[in-house]
Amino acid sequence: MTDRLLLVIPCFRESERIRPFLAALHTELSGDEAVTVLVVEDGGGSEEQEKMRAIVEAFRPLWPGLRPLLALNENVGKGGAVYAGWNTHEDHQWLAFVDADGSCAAYEVRHLIALAKARPDTALFASRICMLGKHIRRDFHRHLIGRVYATLVSEALRIPVYDSQCGLKLLPTTAFEKIRPLAHVPGFAFDVELLCLLLDSGCPVHEVPIDWHETPGGKVRLVRDSVRMFRDVLAIRERRQSAEWKAVCNVTVPS
Template sequence: MLSVVIPAYNEETRLPGALGAVMEYLAGREHEIVVVDDGSSDRTAEIAEKFGCRVVRHPRNLGKGAAVKTGVIASRGELVLVTDADLAAPVTELSKLKDALERGADIAIGSRDVPGARVRRASLKRKLAGRLFNLLVRLLTELPHRDTQCGFKLFRGDSARLLFSLAECRGYCFDVEVLLLAREMGFKVEEVGVSWTDVPGSKVRLFKDGCRMFGELVQIRRRSAGNSFPATPGTSAPESTSSPVS
């Protein structure tokens, strides 16, 4: 079974279209959709329930990382897809990530900056901010990935639940922490180029959230320096690759 985890904070406008697209694409396949209502003040939870989703509610807004962690730990699938409520990377790109797992990866991360990626309507400011943040990630963590922040990632279920049970970051940098944990524990990660379209309504504020993300990144680096995890039995050796998927 595939679990689709969608973090949602005040997403009553975008959620119906996203859930409709996901359900149409997965029709006839065994799946569950887990929507985590991260303390919304609108009808996010009500809409998700009307679509038949499993809904987990936070009593207050805890942050995207906290919402994804809650959803992944609550998931039951052999595979777990984490995707954003705006479907900036359409659910039809799932097949590319599944191909990566079939090639032996434990985790497939969608990317906007490797061969095969197609990015539409992203502003120059957003592109520059993303590349600057990725440079900081690579300098501070030595992770090789060119895009840690694309909100479209597929995990083997047991691997996902283990990694997120250990992750502590509640904010937007949770992706970096999970990928660091994956490296330390010996999971194989493949970075896969996906189609991605900038959708209006992003809740990321480039300056304010950018400063906060830098602080989170420093904290993650400090925690990582003090951690030591043995390789997990049954996983691949520590490795990361980029896939030129068209």
């Protein structure tokens, strides 16, 4: 195993937002040969995918670690796009994803990668914890719904997580390979399923406070997507008691 990492950027119609973030990631990561970056366009239509391909191709001559765009034919959701990207891993020791909008600062991606090298067997979930030394700028309503959601996740699944939804996460490839047969949720709640599967299969998960700022043009629709995400959490709670889940995870699941 090498110390290589595959970073996926899941995108749904992001051609208007991704360029400055790719530029910032280029500055932070292009000097690190161990980092492969893969932009996944999630069925946004042929015109959108051509625009995204042109943006990615413009960076590639300056950035050997940036792969050609992976364009999916159908819109499978954020989770589905992340998994489609991760499934292309080669000899990468870690898998990661970061949202396309640049809300998670590019230097935080670099910091997380550095942390992984110190704790190679731990999954690292970035977290929007408002604390001294960190800067979080977030819309009040989104913050409020986020807190309600985190409380539901903590209570329903008995996982004391502060922020399951932050758009920057990293995990060992071996941990992903173990849980991959059970990673089904394609939408925005995929992080919750991932968290549960990692913990239940014995992979430690640490939350890492990061700097984060709201970026205009967000695609999560507060009411529609929140209802779906709440439903997904309840479904995950049920699936967690199934024989299939317990067989893959092989450790005691809280009931």
